[in-house]
Amino acid sequence: MNLILDFFLVSGIVIIAIVLLRLLRIKQKELPQKILIVFFLLLFFVSIYFYASLHNIIWLIRLTFLPNDITIITLGPLLFLYVKSLFLKEDSLVKNTLVHFIPTFFFAFGITIPTILFNNFKIDELAYTHTNFIRSIIRIENLYFILYLIISLRLLSKYRKLTKYKYSNLKKYDFNWIKIMLLSALGIIIIDIGLKIYEFFFGDFQWNVDNISVLAMIILVSYLAYYGVNQSKVLLPSFLLVNEVDEPEINKKKKNTLSSEKKEEFEKMKNKLELIIKTEQPYLNEDLTLGKLAEQLSTTDKKLSTMLNQYLNTTFYDLINKYRVEAVKDKINLDSYKNYNLFGIASECGFKSRTSFNRIFKKETGLSPSDFKKSIS
Structure with a gap:
């Protein structure tokens, strides 16, 4: 010993x-x-x-x-x-x-x-x-x-x-x-x-x-x-540390208690966000952060996070990866990507990790990437 x-x-x-x-x-x-x-x-x-x-x-x-x-x-x-x-x-x-x-x-x-x-x-x-x-x-x-x-x-x-x-x-x-x-x-x-x-x-x-x-x-x-x-x-x-992240049920209640002015402000921000996501596709950037997206929206990361959390009842991470999954689904059967494997396509759509991609894709679609590809072939 x-x-x-x-x-x-x-x-x-x-x-x-x-x-x-x-x-x-x-x-x-x-x-x-x-x-x-x-x-x-x-x-x-x-x-x-x-x-x-x-x-x-x-x-x-x-x-x-x-x-x-x-x-x-x-x-x-x-x-x-x-x-x-x-x-x-x-x-x-x-x-x-x-x-x-x-x-x-x-x-x-x-x-x-x-x-x-x-x-x-x-x-x-x-x-x-x-x-x-x-x-x-x-x-x-x-x-x-x-x-x-x-x-x-x-x-x-x-x-x-x-x-x-x-x-x-x-x-x-x-x-x-x-x-x-x-x-x-x-x-x-x-x-x-x-x-x-x-x-x-x-x-x-x-x-x-x-x-x-x-x-x-x-x-x-x-x-x-x-x-x-x-x-x-x-x-x-600091605003994330000062204000604890709320559970989804609490966020729904907060959305219902938002003032009409705040709802109007958040609705405008949401529309602008959707336009930028559609036209500029920032989610394809694998290093996209809350701060970078807030800059594109000409707002602060605090306001953007509050809007996502309280008005859309989601997180920045979940929102961006939802769009990445949609991008993968759109590309998966395109001729230009027929020589790519599934993670190769995912990498083109902003994913960095194979494990995260598989987990998030299944969460959004209910199917693994390979099962989804078979279902639409």
Whole structure:
């Protein structure tokens, strides 16, 4: 088991070091990349600490004990801040979020550093399992991490819904990998707690629980390194964040309560939108955004979004992709497209992702693209 653990630890250290070097070489770092640097630094020290413990390298254990000890209580707020940083402007974001790291400060100066000082770096006591109070703190630390993972998942779900109100293609902004990462981290910490409870009631587990968690963490780090470094930032308009997106039923009620002046304004905007869509076909642009379409309408993205949401009871994403599906249906049997496969036609009509195209087409027509083609042949 030690040989396997040694291999994974060394591999993890190398992977993290490569990712850190890659991040540090980026000249103009955005906030998500800065957060990832802190994230990978912490995990680098954790990996080094466990490697040192495995080989009983005393000086290295002493050197990495502090960052290793505060990692669990820091990762929760750090992941929370990372999710927010992908969608929100950097202005005031850090200042408003630093309060979440206060427990890290108290944990470090109230528990970790005193433990190091008062035990004079006695390695067998650095795990500070000698008091019930400390054990209680560790349990709270794990629950604190779980709480932040759940909050981050809810926040991610909210922001992913809001992207449909700005973008017509979500391939670059598919944050499903973050959801998988957060759920995996949640699973790891729950399993870790479960195994420790098992040890408490039934005695030592066959393998060291902490080592199992570290192996899982290294796999998770590799996953994050693959997706996270190049993740595009999505800036959501402030009006979408201030005004929660309403459900369709609420939108229908809002439409009925709109003033006659507002209805008249929205009707004119709708007619102008339909004319532009018919004559200029902006939906064929795979990178079309709410802002770009609003410019063509000589209005603001806020007004356009409000009209779509409250008056037409739809989202920008759904509206544009509805027209893209219609364009595919029109082209699918044309002689000029007979040498194109279905996704080739879809790409000509503004779709970026095969998966999204298949899903949206079936949602609009009730048939898969291939079944639809057969039905009209």
